[in-house]
Amino acid sequence: MHIKSLRLFFGLPLPHRQAAAIDVWRNGLALDGRLVARHNLHLTLAFLGSQPVERLGELQRLAGQVRGQGFELRLDRLEVSRHGLVSLGTSQPPEALLQLAGELNDTLRAAGYSLEERAFWPHLTLARQCRKHPAPGSPPDFAWTAERFVLFHSTSDEQGTVYHPLFHWPLAMPHL
Template sequence: MNAPSMRLFFALRCPTGLAERIAEWRDGQRLSGRPVVAANLHLTLAFLGQQPSTRLGELRGLAAALQATAFELRLDRLVHRRNGLLYLAPSEPPAALLDLAGQLHLALRTAGFTLEERSFLAHLTLMRRCSARPPPTCPTFDWSVGHFALLASETSQRGGLYQQLEQWPLLPIR
């Protein structure tokens, strides 16, 4: 009998207050498309796709072993792709963010997990299927990142819902 599987990813969950401010700004732009609900705003570190639930312990151990430092993240760039994806990104991704994603990707590949081949792109998706032209500038959103999490994506009648399975602290900034 096969173990049940889950759609998993590691991410930085956007803090509630910041997520609400970002969603409020986005909604005020009156763009057409499919907005990401505030509770789901996150920055994906590594997407794992469908994984057997029997591997959760391995993923938890792998994440707990990482030695990455907390950092300040500044989302100051609004990007609209031709495929309708609208997202916020840092003009200069912090070295600690790139280090965290790099450590995580290496540990996952070493453990035999298959990851997408494309390079890591630090971004927070605001909307899908955005057909309208967004404003040329956006406010700056600052975020003190002190932990990362393992999330499961579940589909419901209301759309996707992300359930946090566990989170791990990052080392204090020196």
């Protein structure tokens, strides 16, 4: 079987320790929807959808042009949409995050990629299709330093969905 296209997106991966901590906290919410697997937790920067395999080299080159800065990302808000999406958000999006997403999206659009037109919404999806709201508890407070961004390939089969990191690019870390 020859693969002709890949379902792709750029995102920020979570360190394993943070993903585990978020997973434990989320399990305490007793959500009734489809949980995002712990190994798939991430923050999406740009969703590309299905792309021809031949464009991978171009995507590597374009992402390599983006000069983002590292930053601390603090997820401190539990967000629930009317469509059953439960996510972690940030009350104070770091300027470096907004700049990274903006530059990446601008670079991709300039190269002819069709991206969502809605404003960037920094969030980490915990579950989809939840019918009941989680009970209010102590507010979340998770933070980590974003040091790189990644091009992910999404695959699905009878076992579920898996996000495979294909390539990554470092973010310049400020000197302390």
